[in-house]
Structure formats: C-alpha cells, structure tokens
Amino acid sequence: EVQLLESGGDLVQPGGSLRLSCAASGFVFSSYAMSWVRQAPGKGLEWVSTVSGGGDETSYADSVRGRVTISRDNSKNTLYLQMNSLRAEDTAVYFCAKWPVIHMPYYYYMDVWGKGTTVTVSS
Amino acid sequence: QPVLTQPPSVSGAPGQRVTISCAGSGFNIGAGYDVHWYQQLPGTAPKLLISLNSNRPSGVPDRFSGSKSGTSASLAITGLQAEDEADYYCQSYDSSLSGWVFGGGTKLTVL
Numbered sequence: 001e002v003q004l005l006e007s008g009g010d011l012v013q014p015g016g017s018l019r020l021s022c023a024a025s026g027f028v029f030s031s032y033a034m035s036w037v038r039q040a041p042g043k044g045l046e047w048v049s050t051v052s053g054g055g056d057e058t059s060y061a062d063s064v065r066g067r068v069t070i071s072r073d074n075s076k077n078t079l080y081l082q083m084n085s086l087r088a089e090d091t092a093v094y095f096c097a098k099w100p101v102i103h104m105p106y107y108y109y110m111d112v113w114g115k116g117t118t119v120t121v122s123s
Numbered sequence: 124q125p126v127l128t129q130p131p132s133v134s135g136a137p138g139q140r141v142t143i144s145c146a147g148s149g150f151n152i153g154a155g156y157d158v159h160w161y162q163q164l165p166g167t168a169p170k171l172l173i174s175l176n177s178n179r180p181s182g183v184p185d186r187f188s189g190s191k192s193g194t195s196a197s198l199a200i201t202g203l204q205a206e207d208e209a210d211y212y213c214q215s216y217d218s219s220l221s222g223w224v225f226g227g228g229t230k231l232t233v234l
Contacts, residue, residue: 037169044125044210044226045161045163045169045225045228047214047222047223050223059221061222062220062222095168106156106216107156107175108174108175110161110171111171111174111180115167115168116168
C-alpha cells in the first residue's frame with residue numbers, strides 16, 4: 001500500500017526554524033516527484049514546493065522562496081522541508097504529496113497525500 | 124486571492140445534480156495546462172477525484188465527472204449523496220507564477 005507519513009510539525013516562535021519529514025512506503029520513491037502543500041486553519045490548499053524524483057529540480061511558491069528548502073533522500077525514502085525565518089502566516093497543516101511522474105509535473109496531479117503535520121508559529 | 128476562482132459554496136438535495144466551476148486565465152487553464160480536482164472530507168487529507176480534466180481514478184464513482192473548456196473547468200456530481208458533503212478544490216499549473224495553483228475551494232452541502 002502506498003503511504004506517506006509526515007512528521008516534525010511543532011509550535012515554534014516567529015523567526016525560528018523547523019524541518020518537516022515525510023516517510024514514503026509502498027512505491028519506488030526515487031521514481032516520482034514530490035511536493036509539500038499547506039492549509040492554513042479554515043483556509044484552502046496552497047502549493048509550497050516541488051522536487052523532482054532525482055532531487056535535481058526544485059520549485060517554490062513566492063510566499064516561501066528564500067526561506068524554505070525542499071530536499072529528498074532517496075536512500076531513506078524520505079522527503080524533507082527545511083523552514084527558516086518562520087512567520088505567523090506559515091501556520092498550517094503541511095501535507096506531502098506524490099506526483100505520478102519523475103520530472104517536474106507541469107501538467108499533472110498529486111495522486112497520493114499524507115495525513116499532514118501541524119506547524120504553529122506563535123510567541 | 125487564489126489564481127483559480129471557485130464558488131465558495133454550493134448545495135443540493137440528495138439525488139440532485141450540482142456543478143462546481145473553476146475559472147482560470149490564459150496563464151493556466153487557457154494555456155493548455157490540465158485541471159485536476161480533489162475532494163477533502165472534514166478533518167482529512169485531500170483525495171484525488173478527477174485527473175487530467177476528466178479522468179476518474181480507480182475507485183471514484185462515475186457520479187463524478189469533469190470537463191474543461193477555454194479558460195475554465197467544471198466538476199459535476201450527479202445523484203448527490205450525504206457522503207459527498209466535503210470541500211472540493213481544482214488545481215492546475217500557472218506559467219506566470221511558475222508554480223502549481225489551487226482554487227479557493229468549494230464547500231458542498233447536501234441538504
């Protein structure tokens with residue numbers, strides 16, 4: 001069974017840092033691009049970042065560019081999101097999601113989602 | 124403000140048909156990028172409902188259908204059931220933003 005399990009969410013002060021992880025199982029992790037998508041309390045979905053299957057291509061939303069780094073360790077079947085200079089508006093549930101292709105999935109969809117991990121930025 | 128525009132809410136009685144629209148622009152849907160739909164039941168993660176404008180993944184009932192025309196797309200749900208009550212999101216790619224975009228979401232209420 002294909003599964004994604006996020007972890008690392010926490011309460012952090014403004015300006016702080018956090019690293020989220022997403023453990024993948026049930027599929028050949030390195031063969032698929034992966035993304036982080038977030039959802040602020042009571043709000044809609046917001047795409048955050050995408051990384052290709054090999055980890056050589058990345059893309060970021062304007063709202064997080066320069067503060068966030070997406071990476072993956074294909075030997076550990078794990079996706080990461082390093083978040084720095086956190087702001088109150090970064091408060092959200094962060095989902096990791098799988099794409100059905102290895103390269104940047106411009107025309108595609110996210111076919112598997114994790115249950116999410118909660119990040120709260122507050123003093 | 125989401126790049127893709129959806130109505131905040133729609134409603135219908137059991138058995139009825141409802142549609143949810145997703146309006147884009149020449150940088151996303153109108154540029155030829157495909158539209159995909161997700162269903163998010165209360166308190167759960169989003170689930171892929173329709174891919175590549177009109178394809179239903181395995182396990183999705185044929186009561187759900189999608190279409191795309193010009194700069195917009197729509198999701199239709201026929202034979203409405205109580206279990207369809209959820210938030211629905213459209214998604215595409217936007218070349219001006221160089222990123223993936225979602226609609227603001229539509230809350231479906233089954234009366």
